[in-house]
Amino acid sequence: MLEIKNLHAIVESEGIEILKGVNLTVNKGEIHAIMGPNGSGKSTLAKVVAGHPNYEVTDGDILFNGESILELDPDERAHAGLFLAFQYPVEVPGVTNTTLLRESYNTIAASRGREELDPLEFDDYIQGKLELVEMNPDFLERSVNTGFSGGEKKRNEIFQMAVLQPVLSLLDETDSGLDIDALRIVADGINKLHGDDDGVVLITHYQRLLNYIVPDYVHVMIGGKIVKSGGKELAFELEEKGYDWLESLATVNGEAK
């Protein structure tokens, strides 16, 4: 479903290369975890796949359902079924969660030929989704992420994922800043949402999240490349040994990290 081929990307304003040839394939029904130290390019990879304007792809390709999405705007990628749960969800004062979600839902629905929902139908529809992440309904009338605690913001991302029903979800450090109870709620939500027809990419720093969401594959990213891939047991190995033992793999071809 998602094929990333030899992806190179730079920060547009500075010309610094962050992604240095990433290869990754995600199929339907799979959960992938991407782990790695700070600054390894994990979050950049998620943003580039979602189409963030600060980055420019200089080489390689991103295929989604067999088609290159490099020329698509971020909203068009979202219409295709791509979802990014942000590491730092953005505040939008004065715009309620309901307003945003209904607009999002209907825009995506329209682009995919699904039926749009009027405000009352939409209200019914999201009630069930609220329970999934144990959100108080009051929360719907609050401004998007404005004045939310760190944990609430992360839960809101998963709530949006539940409402929008993406085909591929990239979850960028969704576990950071969550206490143990919130982590469990968020992880349960993701597990319930994931099925045979969608893919999930978890970007995480710690193995902790993977106790709750069991990945099919674990990848280690260092220096803008995936340097090692394996099954879920790789995560435990990393937890035990850290990333140092893999650093040397990032400098093959004499290229420094």
Added chain:
Amino acid sequence: MSETKALESMIGEEYKYGFTTDVEYEDFPIGINEDIVRLISGKKNEPEWMTEFRLKAYRAWTEMKEPSWFNATYEKPKFDKLQFYSAPKNTPKLNSLDEVDPNIRETYEKLGIPLEEQKMLSGVAVDAVFDSVSIFTTFKEKLAEAGVIFCSISEAVREYPELVKKYMGSVVPVRDNFYAALNSAVFSDGSFCYVPKDTICPMELSTYFRINNMNSGQFERTLIIAEENSHVSYLEGCTAPMYDEHQLHAAVVELIAMDNAEIKYSTIQNWYSGDEDGRGGIYNFVTKRGACRGHHSKISWTQLETGSAVTLKYPSVILQGDYSVGEFYSVAVTNKRQQADTGTKMIHLGKNTKSTIISKGISAGNSNNSYRGEVKFSKKADNARNYSQCDSMLIGQTCGAHTFPYIESANPTGKVEHEATTSRVGEEQIFYLQQRGISEQDAISLIVNGFCKEVLKELPMEFAVEANKLLGIKLEGSVG
């Protein structure tokens, strides 16, 4: 693809009201002196006391200097080149709409202001002011049944001299400031409204100001009086054609609220703002002030300022009566080379008086947007309270936003709360919304609309659509 360009195309959406109406004008000399002031008064068949009021103001004006304390620079108007009175030919007192010049009627229709009463928005009475004269006032009879007087100020001078004499200049004295003095000398038309005791005005009142003539200024004068236990809501809208020269608009608005009376005054200002290089556009120099004379009275100003090359405007409330309430809700949008220095004054004189100020400034392009507000608690204003919130939003790197709050308290029991924020419409915000499937333009529109929400909800419902349109909610332009 940048958010700045998209936003500029949105806010800077081509000015739709820039057309000119071809009408024949009465001849009127250029420049200003006592004879011209007398001539204006004569055109309007004014009584002697009104002529004297004007002359007194003119003499005061000649001794005054044009102010320069605000945060804006512009070429001073050339008063000797200006035509101070501009009236379309053949507009004597009209009894029916059929007598209105068809060209002028068409103008208002193009602007979306039909003058035929049956076509009007439900329950909105309109006074249409074209250059210097009031063209037509709708729903007069229906208002009269309720005892409400709504007419042009010229008519009020003739028909209700006692009321005009008593109240005109009582809130904004002729010597108040340079442009108020000028207006008092040469004001041509405007609206007059009187709501008697124990009366709720049965419909929204509105005046639609149109400047058409290239070389004329518009000096309108509005006076609204709400007697004990009465209530009135009034809205003004403004547009002008696109000319390369600046045009001057210097209005004076006075509001008077007696015991338990409430006046809600809303403005949607969309004068032509000039081009990219700052050529043309209206100078909008306006004195608006309300007096809460009675106890438990309330005056509320709501403004959506999107047009004009230069705006200097501080709708204010003098809180005389005990327990009186003053409110100011403002959205000021500047783009291109526009300059706005706008805000309010809340002067607390009575006990337990309360004021609220919510100001939202949005700057884009090379524009400059300043909030200037004064909150004053006098010695006798026990337990006065003010809450001020001034938020600025910047779009792009070449615009400016400034906040100048002044607080003066002579009474230790007063309480002032002031909050201010400045934010930038960020790439991250737009990317976030785009990632949720929303297009770039819709994303910007959502962000701007969210930012102004607290103010927009204060506008009368009938005009919410116009306000949204102005803010670019319905985007037609393409993304840059």
